[in-house]
Amino acid sequence: MQSQAEILLKGKHRDEPISPQLRELLESIGTIRKIEKDGYIFHEGEEAHDIYIIQSGIVQMSKLAANGKELILRICKKNDLIGELTLFSDNPAFLLSAKILEPGEVIVINKDKLERALLENSMLTFEFMKWTSNHMRKFQSKIRDLLLNGKKGALYSTLIRLVNSYGIEHKDGWLINISFTNQELANFCAATRESVNRMLAELRKKDKIAVMKNGEILVKDLDYLKDEIGCEGCPIEICNIN
Amino acid sequence: MQSQAEILLKGKHRDEPISPQLRELLESIGTIRKIEKDGYIFHEGEEAHDIYIIQSGIVQMSKLAANGKELILRICKKNDLIGELTLFSDNPAFLLSAKILEPGEVIVINKDKLERALLENSMLTFEFMKWTSNHMRKFQSKIRDLLLNGKKGALYSTLIRLVNSYGIEHKDGWLINISFTNQELANFCAATRESVNRMLAELRKKDKIAVMKNGEILVKDLDYLKDEIGCEGCPIEICNIN
DNA sequence: ATTTAACAGTAAGTTCCATCACTTTCCCCT
DNA sequence: AGGGGAAAGTGATGGAACTTACTGTTAAAT
Numbered sequence: 438m439q440s441q442a443e444i445l446l447k448g449k450h451r452d453e454p455i456s457p458q459l460r461e462l463l464e465s466i467g468t469i470r471k472i473e474k475d476g477y478i479f480h481e482g483e484e485a486h487d488i489y490i491i492q493s494g495i496v497q498m499s500k501l502a503a504n505g506k507e508l509i510l511r512i513c514k515k516n517d518l519i520g521e522l523t524l525f526s527d528n529p530a531f532l533l534s535a536k537i538l539e540p541g542e543v544i545v546i547n548k549d550k551l552e553r554a555l556l557e558n559s560m561l562t563f564e565f566m567k568w569t570s571n572h573m574r575k576f577q578s579k580i581r582d583l584l585l586n587g588k589k590g591a592l593y594s595t596l597i598r599l600v601n602s603y604g605i606e607h608k609d610g611w612l613i614n615i616s617f618t619n620q621e622l623a624n625f626c627a628a629t630r631e632s633v634n635r636m637l638a639e640l641r642k643k644d645k646i647a648v649m650k651n652g653e654i655l656v657k658d659l660d661y662l663k664d665e666i667g668c669e670g671c672p673i674e675i676c677n678i679n
Numbered sequence: 680m681q682s683q684a685e686i687l688l689k690g691k692h693r694d695e696p697i698s699p700q701l702r703e704l705l706e707s708i709g710t711i712r713k714i715e716k717d718g719y720i721f722h723e724g725e726e727a728h729d730i731y732i733i734q735s736g737i738v739q740m741s742k743l744a745a746n747g748k749e750l751i752l753r754i755c756k757k758n759d760l761i762g763e764l765t766l767f768s769d770n771p772a773f774l775l776s777a778k779i780l781e782p783g784e785v786i787v788i789n790k791d792k793l794e795r796a797l798l799e800n801s802m803l804t805f806e807f808m809k810w811t812s813n814h815m816r817k818f819q820s821k822i823r824d825l826l827l828n829g830k831k832g833a834l835y836s837t838l839i840r841l842v843n844s845y846g847i848e849h850k851d852g853w854l855i856n857i858s859f860t861n862q863e864l865a866n867f868c869a870a871t872r873e874s875v876n877r878m879l880a881e882l883r884k885k886d887k888i889a890v891m892k893n894g895e896i897l898v899k900d901l902d903y904l905k906d907e908i909g910c911e912g913c914p915i916e917i918c919n920i921n
Numbered sequence: 922a923t924t925t926a927a928c929a930g931t932a933a934g935t936t937c938c939a940t941c942a943c944t945t946t947c948c949c950c951t
Numbered sequence: 952a953g954g955g956g957a958a959a960g961t962g963a964t965g966g967a968a969c970t971t972a973c974t975g976t977t978a979a980a981t
Contacts, residue, residue, distance in 0.1 A: 500819065502827040503909030510819070522816055525809040532819055555808075556801035563798060567767040569811055574764055576815070577742065577752070577774055580822050584869035585744040588938070618958065627826040629939055634960060652958095667745030672770075830968065860928065871969055876930060894928095 454516050454679060455490070459564040462554055463490050463518075467544035472496070478519070478535035478543065485523035485531045487545045491515055494541020495615060498533045499624065509624045510579075512538070512602065512615065512678045518568065524548060538615070575675050583627065586666045591626035592636050593662040596646070598678040600656050609647070609657050616652035696758050696921060697732070701806040704796055705732050705760075709786035714738070720761070720777035720785065727765035727773050729787045733757055736783020737857060740775045741866065751866045752821075754780070754844065754857065754920045760810065766790060780857070817917050825869065828908045833868035834878050835904040838888070840920040842898050851889070851899050858894035 455463075472478055472494055479485070481501055491513055498511040498519060510533060513519055523529040529548065555562050582594035596613070604611035617625075623633045637654075640646045645658040656662065663670075697705075714720055714736055721727070723743055733755055740753040740761060752775060755761055765771040771790065797804050824836035838855070846853035859867075865875045879896075882888045887900040898904065905912075 500823055502823055503911060504827070506827050508823060508826065510822075522812050522819075525805060525812050526816075532816060552805075556804060559798035559801075559804075562801075562804050563767060563794075566797075566804075566808070566811070569808070569815070570764050570767050573811070573815055573818070574768075574774060576818055576822075577764075580752075580818070580825070581742055581744055581750060583822070584825060585746070585748050585750060619960090620958080630959090631940080631961085632938060635938095638960075669745060861930090862928080872929090873931085873970085874968055877968095880930075 455518055455568055456564040459561055459568070460490070460516065462558070462561055463546050463551070464544055466550050466554055467546040470543050470545050472537045472541055472543055474537055474540045476537050478537065479531045481531055481534045483531050485520060485529040485548065487547055488518065488520040488524060488551065489535070489543040489545055491517050491519065492542040492544060494537060494543075495539035496543075497536045497538050499536065500533050506627070507624045508627060509621065512599075514602075514679070517679050521569070521572075525552060571674060575677065575679075578671055578675050582666070588626060588628045588632055589636060590666045591628060592622065592633060593666045594668075595622065595625045595678070596654065596656060597659065597662055597668065598676055599654075600659060601673050602677040602679055604656070607655055609655060611656045611659060612649070613654045613656065616649075616654075618652070697760055697810055698806040701803055701810070702732070702758065704800070704803055705788050705793070706786055708792050708796055709788040712785050712787050714779045714783055714785055716779055716782045718779050720779065721773045723773055723776045725773050727762060727771040727790065729789055730760065730762040730766060730793065731777070731785040731787055733759050733761065734784040734786060736779060736785075737781035738785075739778045739780050741778065742775050748869070749866045750869060751863065754841075756844075756921070759921050763811070763814075766794060813916060817919065817921075820913055820917050824908070830868060830870045830874055831878060832908045833870060834864065834875060835908045836910075837864065837867040837920070838896065838898060839901065839904055839910065840918055841896075842901060843915050844919040844921055846898070849897055851897060853898045853901060854891070855896045855898065858891075858896075860894070 467490070469492070478489060478496060493515055496513045496517075496519060497509055498513060499507050499509045501507055511517075511519075519535055520531060522532050555565055579594075579598075583591045586593075599613045599615070600611045603614045605614050606612075618630075619634045619637070620630045622637075623630045626633065637646065637648070641648065643661075645656070645661045647655040647657060649655060662668075709732070711734070720731060720738060735757055738755045738759075738761060739751055740755060741749050741751045743749055753759075753761075761777055762773060764774050797807055821836075821840075825833045828836075841855045841857070842853045845856045847856050848854075861876045861879070862872045864879075865872045868875065879888065879890070883890065885903075887898070887903045889897045889899060891897060904910075
């Protein structure tokens with residue numbers, strides 16, 4: 438049995454969101470495209486012909502609401518698959534927007550090609566289904582976190598997920614290796630910037646977190662966050678933000 | 680172009696959640712089990728060996744939170760697939776509880792058998808993936824509805840989805856053909872019974888809904904509900920509660 | 922027919938959270 | 952070095968939603 442620390446210590450290599458075989462297939466039928474900071478790979482509602490796998494860089498997936506509010510659902514990095522929900526769909530339009538937070542490269546894979554390839558290779562089908570099903574599980578745990586413990590629950594669980602996905606070890610705790618503005622954190626939680634600011638101030642006062650000079654958050658007491666929201670210790674492959 | 684009325688008029692046959700081929704496969708490798716009112720087909724956390732397809736009856740899928748709160752996520756009927764998220768999973772435990780609201784029968788399908796069958800028949804794989812992906816889309820629209828317009832948004836969107844899934848035509852609007860207590864409606868919305876009661880009272884006062892003697896809700900002005908929450912008219916195969 | 926239990930309905934008080942309005946801090950730019 | 956813009960931080964206020972507490976209603980149970 439590994440402790441969470443040991444699991445996290447594997448560092449950047451701890452995530453293998455898609456299997457090596459699946460990745461190989463995707464690479465073989467895809468083409469590389471550069472993605473540039475603050476641009477978008479695609480926008481919600483656009484017609485979808487391709488799906489993407491991230492090679493490097495960071496991509497934020499979000500949904501826009503009618504009233505102008507934005508809901509951030511995922512933060513994706515190397516080996517994450519995005520745009521996948523348009524696969525096997527009758528009217529393939531992107532459901533989310535993909536904003537580039539850090540530049541890098543993606544593999545662009547033609548939807549039809551991929552569909553055919555998947556259907557021809559049952560091992561890959563297996564991997565793909567496994568990935569999809571896992572993704573759905575994350576989503577169900579997320580919906581609970583966001584709804585069932587108020588805004589505090591939403592923020593704390595977001596912080597926990599960010600640590601699980603982007604936390605690096607630090608002598609005082611876990612450092613979340615991407616910086617977000619208060620507004621962005623609020624968009625994860627369907628809360629306001631001011632509420633998030635106040636909650637972070639309180640956590641800082643209680644010495645549960647600290648904010649670094651570059652804006653990154655250091656979580657000093659992860660267990661406190663978990664306790665406060667009645668975290669049931671779901672596995673790290675579910676409790677993340679990818 | 681069909682109007683929503685025309686689509687709904689197709690009545691009970693408007694939903695074909697899974698394709699006839701997929702259904703045939705499932706039936707051929709499954710066995711029948713009777714399900715009895717107020718019982719459970721399975722509970723959250725139990726080890727999962729089978730998945731189920733509903734033949735008749737009504738089944739409610741819900742997630743329990745640490746603080747005792749319950750979140751109802753789906754209401755399933757004939758041809759709906761449940762327990763599906765344990766497929767292709769490493770540690771197959773049910774993520775939701777399946778409570779029987781109306782007695783009936785389910786087809787019990789062994790997980791391993793189904794996995795093998797799916798991998799051997801790519802046409803079925805295709806259908807299955809399509810179903811999964813569609814399911815994920817529903818979920819994303821749901822998370823937006825529940826989070827982005829307060830409790831009113833959550834309740835109104837729940838009513839709209841119930842009409843889309845269980846609405847039958849009525850001279851004054853759409854009658855939701857299952858009855859729920861205020862508490863149950865609250866559990867759909869992550870709200871309290873009292874809040875739901877007040878919102879329903881307000882809708883009744885404005886003559887937008889009416890409550891029948893058996894507790895069923897008659898939605899007299901569906902467009903009002905849609906307008907109030909900035910409904911973007913997503914298709915009926917997404918905006919439902921199955 | 923009366924009791925009981927479950928649910929609906931309402932009101933008052935409290936807490937949570939969004940909104941508004943502003944100041945302060947940070948950091949980029951020339 | 953100083954100015955401008957973006958983000959952080961904070962207080963006041965109001966409204967939304969939860970809590971508590973109670974009454975009214977219905978339907979089943981004895």
